Amino acid sequence: MSMIALVDCNACYVSCEQIFRPDLRGKAVVVLSNNDGCIIARSKEAKLLGIADLSPYFKQKALLDLHKVKVFSANFRLYGDVSNQVMENLRSFSPRVEQYSIDEMFLDVDRFVDGSENSNLNQYALKMKATLWRHVRMPVGVGVAPTKTLSKLANHAAKHIKKDGVAVLDTPEKWQWLQRRLPVNKIWGIGSQLTKRLNMLGIRTAYELAQADPKQIRRLTSVNVEKTISELNGECCIELEEVMVPKKEIFVTRSFAKKISRLPDLLGHISRYATAAAEKLRRQDSYCQQLYVFVRTSRFKEDYYTNSVEARLPYPTSDTAVLIHYAKQAMMTLYKSDCLFAQCGIGLLDIRHRCFYQTDFLMPEQSSKTDCLMQTLDKVNQRYGRDTLTFGAEGLLGRWTMKQAKLSPSYTSSWKDLPRINCSL
């Protein structure tokens, strides 16, 4: 029987903030989303205070202030670096791994534990947990089971039921015991829509879905749910994806801090988003050939206006200049002079890795000079900080007017921000 471990960081962003701040460990801490909009991570202690997940910051502010909860703006650079260290440590536990997200990793642990003795798998999982705490100061939960779907459930048990943060489901008795206790929406891949549908069919617990007729469920929902049923019964249908698939679409969307009515301001914003999207595109070494731009006014005002346009690019590209050019043209077709715009965004579509684009003699292609220029641009901005080199179209003033009032230092990515060790004690 193959065995898959799912390692999931506990309140990942909060735990990252606590690594170089031991004074905050065991305290109520929360992290806010981009623009300090919503609460996106809470420490256990913050949860116990009744601070709601994904709720707007301003709504929780009174409660946060009352309990002196430490609040951080999202520091994604820090979280990315910590995540890389977590993943590197996990790779030493199995050569077959899939990084599922910034804070979750699937590992094939089958070959490393001989026999089916529970204690061995359990010990292996405990060792992973202990290593991540010692090497990175990242608390995790580890769930082990024969399939990805079951290992997700095991992870839930590891975090919410077991005291040691590790759960192994290696027999049908064990996973059925858990399935009887979990509602169907706790299953990986069963979202709110599917939950409603399944509830209508009388399926409420994970166990009821596991016991349902796969063919009938497939007819009423989709082939994916049929796979889920097999996986819930220990039959592996979803393989480990060891190679990360590049994103097929990249979107950059922001609400403006202040409503905008002038066209030049809108062009400045869309140019900046085009720049950010192009950076992401180049980071995965890809080109795109389709561009999507949208604008909208406030939904809560009268005369709500929203519109979007898609444009085919003349050739597959990752050139910021080209993307800005077409994004601005698209924006000009969408603009209406009597509107107060609240949001705009750009999407890059039809994305493929550079080497998967067929070139032919009739189609122009991105020159190697442009590749080189873009590389240099990215390098300079990486080294000397974002926005060191920008395109004129982005404007000089606006920049990323992102609100990050409570940002922690760049402990891992800036010399001046390295942690300070007090040698006066």
Added chain:
Amino acid sequence: MSLIHFSILPAEFSNLALPLFSSRVSAGFPSPADDFIERSLDLNEFLVAHPASTFFAWAEGDSLRDIGILDGDLLIIDRAIERTQGVVVVASIDGELTCKILDLRHKRLLAANPDYPSIDIADKEDLLIEGVVVFSIKKHLHS
């Protein structure tokens, strides 16, 4: 295939490439040293044995003066190293990160400066010790 770009160490550090050997091009006979020039020195390789458990920090203060760690030195701290008698450690004391010498035998943390007291750790070392200082780097050119 590892697609994860390991970026906890600053990029400029990793790109520091010093040629180990470089022989002059001479016509005719190939230099025996040419076999070695593919390798270049990478300071990371020397300073960071375990990238996945290492972090950098600045020392502030002079409590470790007598073992040569002074204010403004760069510390390289590895959390994976075994905590044995006499190693220099970073510990978290009352929520603050500090640097001391580990005296396991007497269960205490020592300063390296008579002006500072030792700290009793009585079986709390796992709780308190964050990592082991493997290098301190001092800048001698002050411009």
